[in-house]
Amino acid sequence: MAEVRRRKEAFDEQHCTMVIVTFLPVTELAAFRAQHHLDFPVLGDPDRQVYRLYGLQRGTWRQVLHPRGIGAYWKAWRRGIPIRRPHGGDDVLQLGGDFLIDPQGRIRLAHYSHDPADRPSADQLLSALSPSHGDGPR
Amino acid sequence: MGHLQPGDWAPEFELADQDAKPYRLKLADTRWRLLIFLRHRH
Numbered sequence: 001m002a003e004v005r006r007r008k009e010a011f012d013e014q015h016c017t018m019v020i021v022t023f024l025p026v027t028e029l030a031a032f033r034a035q036h037h038l039d040f041p042v043l044g045d046p047d048r049q050v051y052r053l054y055g056l057q058r059g060t061w062r063q064v065l066h067p068r069g070i071g072a073y074w075k076a077w078r079r080g081i082p083i084r085r086p087h088g089g090d091d092v093l094q095l096g097g098d099f100l101i102d103p104q105g106r107i108r109l110a111h112y113s114h115d116p117a118d119r120p121s122a123d124q125l126l127s128a129l130s131p132s133h134g135d136g137p138r
Numbered sequence: 139m140g141h142l143q144p145g146d147w148a149p150e151f152e153l154a155d156q157d158a159k160p161y162r163l164k165l166a167d168t169r170w171r172l173l174i175f176l177r178h179r180h
């Protein structure tokens with residue numbers, strides 16, 4: 001999320017709106033948005049109905065404790081990013097995902113995370129948006 | 139529900155945003171949309 005946030009202008013240039021979906025309660029969304037300096041919508045899906053609608057499932061402990069995920073947490077900790085304990089209501093086994101939707105409403109990229117660190121890079125996402133990739137924005 | 143694939147229609151939905159206002163994802167829009175589903179609150 002941090003890398004994509006830093007590249008927001010590049011997504012804006014490609015006429016792409018970013019939207020964060022969390023399973024935080026609605027009452028906590030504004031604080032979360034401010035804490036992470038986000039200037040795009042943050043949505044609350046505490047019942048995870050939309051997670052299920054998009055096929056996002058809970059993983060296994062083996063996935064969550066994947067060395068790549070542990071490594072990502074280690075790097076974040078080295079950069080001074082605090083690692084929080086799971087909060088009440090958190091589900092550490094829930095996996096995330098990223099979906100790029102074109103203006104007609106078709107999925108152009110669907111990425112289902114296999115472990116906590118498994119996310120497409122901003123470059124991968126921007127590449128899927130570029131005019132040379134299919135019939136992206138012009 | 140199984141995994142969505144490129145070319146599938148994106149499921150429409152409505153959720154509350156940070157201002158407790160409804161945000162509706164509609165199929166037709168003037169812009170691309172990047173949905174980032176977090177795995178927990180990070």
